[in-house]
Amino acid sequence: EPEVTQTPSHQVTQMGQEVILRCVPISNHLYFYWYRQILGQKVEFLVSFYNNEISEKSEIFDDQFSVERPDGSNFTLKIRSTKLEDSAMYFCASSAAGADYGYTFGSGTRLTVV
């Protein structure tokens, strides 16, 4: 069964450093998303991406965050200057036709900012 692949599974970074989280969505999917889950809290929407541009973003997704689909297969989330409160599980997801059919989520990247 096709799956969304995320790397790395765990990333530790120092506060203030830049991090890039990588995702390979399902190949024929058109919509791509990032969500995050801070420990003990709910899964939160960050951003959706369609047709090579951001289609929606949440208030969490400020200027420190950016997304890119550099080569037609990868979908990346960059955090420019990490803060302690960015520590969370970051999930990438993709879907063929928006949210109507449910997304396929990756297994997540656990980001720890120290």
Added chain:
Amino acid sequence: DQQVKQNSPSLSVQEGRISILNCDYTNSMFDYFLWYKKYPAEGPTFLISISSIKDKNEDGRFTVFLNKSAKHLSLHIVPSQPGDSAVYFCAARGYGNNRLAFGKGNQVVVIP
């Protein structure tokens, strides 16, 4: 932001019995509702969904009920199996967008 609420964080049920998970929402603009299951160290897996124009959707052992007037939905799993032990998330989507609002999740433990 408490647009989607899941109370009773954990549920234990005997194998073969029914598991019922509840979800309440506050945003009347939500038009599509989904349930996800999550195992440790994995991402959420889509289970079942329902459009706001329906009040019931069934897929095998899983049935979702929607009561729009009460802004309430529930997931029924029958019969429950040990492999159903996981965290279950309720999620909702507003008309015209693709972002999902998630509840905090319910831990379900199915006892063999």
